[in-house]
Amino acid sequence: DIVMTQSPDSLAVSLGERATINCKSSQSVLYSSNNKNYLAWYQQKAGQPPQLLIYWASTREFGVPDRFSGSGSGTDFTLTISSLQAEDVAVYYCQQYYSDFRTFGQGTKVEIK
Amino acid sequence: QVQLVQSGAEVKKPGASVKVSCKTSGYTFTSHGISWVRQAPGQGLEWMGWISGFNGDTRYAQKFQDRVTLTTDTSTATVNMELRSLRSDDTAVYYCARDAFYIDYFGQGTLVTVSS
Numbered sequence: 001d002i003v004m005t006q007s008p009d010s011l012a013v014s015l016g017e018r019a020t021i022n023c024k025s026s027q028s029v030l031y032s033s034n035n036k037n038y039l040a041w042y043q044q045k046a047g048q049p050p051q052l053l054i055y056w057a058s059t060r061e062f063g064v065p066d067r068f069s070g071s072g073s074g075t076d077f078t079l080t081i082s083s084l085q086a087e088d089v090a091v092y093y094c095q096q097y098y099s100d101f102r103t104f105g106q107g108t109k110v111e112i113k
Numbered sequence: 114q115v116q117l118v119q120s121g122a123e124v125k126k127p128g129a130s131v132k133v134s135c136k137t138s139g140y141t142f143t144s145h146g147i148s149w150v151r152q153a154p155g156q157g158l159e160w161m162g163w164i165s166g167f168n169g170d171t172r173y174a175q176k177f178q179d180r181v182t183l184t185t186d187t188s189t190a191t192v193n194m195e196l197r198s199l200r201s202d203d204t205a206v207y208y209c210a211r212d213a214f215y216i217d218y219f220g221q222g223t224l225v226t227v228s229s
Contacts, residue, residue, distance in 0.1 A: 049221060095216070
């Protein structure tokens with residue numbers, strides 16, 4: 001299985017400041033034939049199902065605010081919240097879909113400092 | 114709009130089986146697969162398996178290979194997940210999720226509690 005490791009496990013950021021979450025995969029999730037990274041990011045607020053934020057590592061889902069951005073390639077990826085808002089308090093997960101056997105990172109909890 | 118509506122909460126005894134259903138609507142059922150993801154209390158997301166809406170082909174996480182079965186009913190656009198030989202650590206919220214490459218929609222979740 002492809003192991004997804006996120007860092008940090010939690011972070012506290014002041015309102016309006018940048019939040020950065022890292023995700024590392026145990027093997028590349030870049031598919032060479034189409035040059036796409038099979039990596040998604042999800043946001044899960046307390047008591048709710050997860051919601052898709054980013055797919056193909058950097059494509060924002062329709063309706064997701066542009067303060068959320070994804071970057072990276074191969075094995076190293078980053079989710080950035082450029083200016084943290086109160087409604088962004090949540091747990092964020094990366095997930096690979098390169099393999100038929102999907103795997104998630106352990107999650108990163110984002111709080112307000 | 115795409116909707117995945119799951120069956121209600123269940124309470125089961127250790128050793129029993131549970132079946133959770135996921136009724137889909139708002140899209141062509143055969144064009145997407147469905148993954149099942151669970152979340153134990155206070156824990157992260159754990160992928161359990163996937164089934165094709167096109168031909169019923171399945172993939173199961175090794176951890177659940179011997180205990181889980183996914184099935185489809187194309188006439189009702191419903192996917193069922195059966196988990197057998199339940200243990201206390203199977204207590205979790207179980208989500209179905211539309212999955213053709215990335216997961217883009219989740220059901221509301223079904224709480225399964227395993228307790229003697």
